[in-house]
Amino acid sequence: xxxxxxxxxxxxxxxxxxxxxxxxxxxxxxxxxxxxxxxxxxxxxxxxxxxxxxxxxxxxxxxxxxxxxxxxxxxxxxxxxxxxxxxxxxxxxxxxxxxxxxxxxxxxxxxxxxxxxxxxxxxxxxxxxxxxxxxxxxxxxxxxxxxxxxxxxxxxxxxxxxxxxxxxxxxxxxxxxxxxxxxxxxxxxxxxxxxxxxxxxxxxxxxxxxxxxxxxxxxxxxxxxxxxxxxxxxxxxxxxxxxxxxxxxxxxxxxxxxxxxxxxxxxxxxxxxxxxxxxxxxxxxxxxxxxxxxxxxxxxxxxxxxxxxxxxxxxxxxxxxxxxxxxxxxxxxxxxxxxxxxxxxxxxxxxxxxxxxxxxxxxxxxxxxxxxxxxxxxxxxxxxxxxxxxxxxxxxxxxxxxxxxxxxxxxxxxxxxxxxxxxxxxxxxxxxxxxxxxxxxxxxxxxxxxxxxxxxxxxxxxxxxxxxxxxxxxxxxxxxxxxxxxxxxxxxxxxxxxxxxxxxxxxxxxxxxxxxxxxxxxxxxxxxxxxxxxxxxxxxxxxxxxxxxxxxxxxxxxxxxxxxxxxxxxxxxxxxxxxxxxxxxxxxxxxxxxxxxxxxxxxxxxxxxxxxxxxxxxxxxxxxxxxxxxxxxxxxxxxxxxxxxxxxxxxxxxxxxxxxxxxx
Numbered sequence: 001x002x003x004x005x006x007x008x009x010x011x012x013x014x015x016x017x018x019x020x021x022x023x024x025x026x027x028x029x030x031x032x033x034x035x036x037x038x039x040x041x042x043x044x045x046x047x048x049x050x051x052x053x054x055x056x057x058x059x060x061x062x063x064x065x066x067x068x069x070x071x072x073x074x075x076x077x078x079x080x081x082x083x084x085x086x087x088x089x090x091x092x093x094x095x096x097x098x099x100x101x102x103x104x105x106x107x108x109x110x111x112x113x114x115x116x117x118x119x120x121x122x123x124x125x126x127x128x129x130x131x132x133x134x135x136x137x138x139x140x141x142x143x144x145x146x147x148x149x150x151x152x153x154x155x156x157x158x159x160x161x162x163x164x165x166x167x168x169x170x171x172x173x174x175x176x177x178x179x180x181x182x183x184x185x186x187x188x189x190x191x192x193x194x195x196x197x198x199x200x201x202x203x204x205x206x207x208x209x210x211x212x213x214x215x216x217x218x219x220x221x222x223x224x225x226x227x228x229x230x231x232x233x234x235x236x237x238x239x240x241x242x243x244x245x246x247x248x249x250x251x252x253x254x255x256x257x258x259x260x261x262x263x264x265x266x267x268x269x270x271x272x273x274x275x276x277x278x279x280x281x282x283x284x285x286x287x288x289x290x291x292x293x294x295x296x297x298x299x300x301x302x303x304x305x306x307x308x309x310x311x312x313x314x315x316x317x318x319x320x321x322x323x324x325x326x327x328x329x330x331x332x333x334x335x336x337x338x339x340x341x342x343x344x345x346x347x348x349x350x351x352x353x354x355x356x357x358x359x360x361x362x363x364x365x366x367x368x369x370x371x372x373x374x375x376x377x378x379x380x381x382x383x384x385x386x387x388x389x390x391x392x393x394x395x396x397x398x399x400x401x402x403x404x405x406x407x408x409x410x411x412x413x414x415x416x417x418x419x420x421x422x423x424x425x426x427x428x429x430x431x432x433x434x435x436x437x438x439x440x441x442x443x444x445x446x447x448x449x450x451x452x453x454x455x456x457x458x459x460x461x462x463x464x465x466x467x468x469x470x471x472x473x474x475x476x477x478x479x480x481x482x483x484x485x486x487x488x489x490x491x492x493x494x495x496x497x498x499x500x501x502x503x504x505x506x507x508x509x510x511x512x513x514x515x516x517x518x519x520x521x522x523x524x525x526x527x528x529x530x531x532x533x534x535x536x537x538x539x540x541x542x543x544x545x546x547x548x549x550x551x552x553x554x555x556x557x558x559x560x561x562x563x564x565x566x567x568x569x570x571x572x573x574x575x576x577x578x579x580x581x582x583x584x585x586x587x588x589x590x591x592x593x594x595x596x597x598x599x600x601x602x603x604x605x606x607x608x609x610x611x612x613x614x615x616x617x618x619x620x621x622x623x624x625x626x627x628x629x630x631x632x633x634x635x636x637x638x639x640x641x642x643x644x645x646x647x648x649x650x651x652x653x654x655x656x657x658x659x660x661x662x663x664x
Contacts, residue, residue: 009050017043024421025442026435034439037097041446045453049413052457052480053405056389056466057398059478064396066476094447095119101439104279106235106271155484160497162455166416167501169452171508173415174365176422179513182358185351187312189531191305195543196529196536198298202546205291208284215284216247218277222269223251235274242281244288283438287427290436297434302547303554312347319343323554364411369509372502375463378471386465409460416456420448454484459502 021039099115183189219239226236240248269277303322311319319342367384374382381387385408392401424430429444431437457480458467465471466478511517518528522535530536 005054006051009054010047013047013050014043017046021442022435023433024431024435024437026437030439030442031101033097034101034442037093038442038446041094041443041449045446045449048453048457048480049409050406052409052460053402055479056405056461056464057402059466059476060389060393060401061398063476064393094443094450095122098440098443098447101443102279104275104277104282106238106275106278110275158451159455159458162451163459163498163501165448166452166455166459167505168508169416169419170368170412171505172512173419174368174505175509175512177415177418178358178361178365181354181361185354185358187305187309187351191302191309192531192540193529194298194302194305195540195547198302198543198546199539200527200543201291201295201298202543205295208288208291212244212284212288215277215280216243216251219243219247219281220251222274222277226268230268232268232271232274235271235278239274239278239281242278242285244285283427286438290432293434293436294432299547299550303551306547306551308346311343314343314347317343319346322551323558361411365415365509368412368415369506371463372505375465375502376470376499378465381465383463383465385460385463389464389466405460405464408463409457412456412460416452417449420445420452458484462498 017039021035021042025035025038027035096115096119099118100111103111103114105111105114223236223240226233230236240251243251307320307322314320318339320339371383371385375386377383381390388404389401392398392404421431429441431441431445461467461478461481462470467481468475468477515530518530522528522530522533527535527539
């Protein structure tokens with residue numbers, strides 16, 4: 001049973017990681033190594049989290065089975081081998097690939113050189129600290145360290161740094177996730193926050209456009225200065241390929257200028273400056289494209305929230321959209337998700353569902369906070385996670401153990417990993433959905449997952465008292481602790497930092513609940529959404545006006561498209577029939593005048609030798625069919641008054657194609 005469950009989890013987690021990567025990354029435009037490296041990191045980290053409940057239930061089963069036989073239980077070789085394969089794989093490649101992807105070099109050798117230099121500078125500091133520690137140990141005669149002890153110190157250092165990040169992200173997620181669902185039930189709050197985001201995004205969008213214009217101006221100057229036969233022209237062509245299409249058409253490649261370059265009299269950019277410019281082009285184009293896509297997505301969200309607000313008072317209980325989707329919808333979804341079902345879900349059921357879900361998640365958050373503060377107590381057992389697991393162990397309910405472990409570790413993972421997807425460090429690190437995340441941010445997220453997953457799993461095992469350093473029992477360890485080691489690595493860390501530092505999650509939860517971080521950022525000038533702030537109100541009003549303008553613009557576009565569609569449906573396929581009917585209903589005077597017009601037009605067409613005359617004939621052929629029995633009309637009010645006294649027959653003179661009005 002465990003083997004089948006393990007196989008299903010391996011397949012499911014792979015497609016889950018692939019789906020998330022497809023949502024944030026761009027498989028077509030990003031380098032394959034970036035996609036493979038990020039997918040490997042996400043997949044292996046998620047896989048460790050998903051198979052940990054199976055590891056716990058299998059370990060408890062082996063303990064109970066071999067306790068009755070009075071023998072030492074064997075390790076689970078399948079899960080142990082999987083842990084050994086999954087744990088160290090992504091950590092080695094991601095830092096180098098991150099620097100490689102961010103490099104602006106024009107060749108593979110240049111990018112590798114840049115990546116090596118950056119990693120040497122970054123990790124050289126760690127080597128200096130570690131080298132100083134080794135020198136101190138070697139000089140001190142009272143200290144003797146073996147290889148196993150050095151490995152233990154390395155694991156302790158990695159887990160300590162990961163636990164530091166884990167508690168910070170966990171304290172934020174435990175409060176923010178339930179609160180986000182509670183606020184999601186309030187339509188007015190969501191609409192105001194969307195207006196606020198629209199105002200901020202418009203500022204960022206304008207800044208991105210301005211930055212792109214400045215960078216494109218630099219590219220234009222470089223392209224004009226470096227001619228076709230310059231040795232660095234290939235680098236310029238590489239930069240031009242990264243520019244948007246409209247800028248490429250404007251700048252061109254200057255292939256019509258065959259003036260040779262003169263190194264003595266002219267100054268040309270160096271290759272180093274071109275590498276820097278190449279890096280700026282990649283960054284500015286990515287940012288500009290991201291803001292454009294995010295603006296369109298935010299507009300759709302704002303329009304939909306406004307539609308929900310309007311439909312809440314609908315007496316027909318039918319959801320009506322302001323703008324219809326241009327692409328055809330799935331008939332199966334459209335059949336079950338009808339306007340009536342959509343109204344009941346959006347206007348009636350969804351707010352209550354979000355409130356109930358927020359309450360349930362809040363209960364889970366309280367359980368986690370309590371357990372984080374009491375998991376070190378073994379007599380009595382105060383950690384609720386450990387209480388539930390031990391009760392199920394006494395009743396030999398292994399399915400319940402696996403389900404309880406899965407829900408617990410899944411909630412902890414959601415609180416931590418969702419924060420990784422939400423945080424934004426200016427434009428240096430930003431995971432943007434709808435395929436708008438750059439390669440650097442994708443690889444950086446993979447590095448964060450690799451650093452957070454081991455301490456997350458060790459923290460969960462400590463909460464459930466499955467770690468021997470917490471339970472103080474000489475029992476069979478889990479497959480994870482047998483590979484990664486337990487929290488009992490160094491006594492002063494295991495008995496101090498690992499015990500008391502997780503208690504800080506209480507302080508972080510309180511700070512998150514009162515939005516202390518948001519208020520600090522707001523005071524520093526980084527506008528954040530604060531419901532009781534004047535700056536927030538100004539940005540909300542500004543965003544509301546921006547959405548209103550875009551809505552009017554969208555309505556005018558749809559009205560124009562509808563008129564053109566009606567024109568095509570009415571006259572596009574019946575032009576010959578309308579012409580035939582026009583000749584049948586014309587009176588003798590109109591017939592003579594029509595024949596004269598047709599003859600003159602035909603003769604003019606045969607005599608025409610230039611493009612202007614042919615265009616005039618084509619315009620006459622595409623003109624709207626007229627009713628020749630109707631009165632002639634004109635845009636001039638004076639002609640309208642004179643025409644009202646007598647009935648004019650025949651084709652109005654301005655539709656005949658003549659240069660002047662026909663003589664009476």
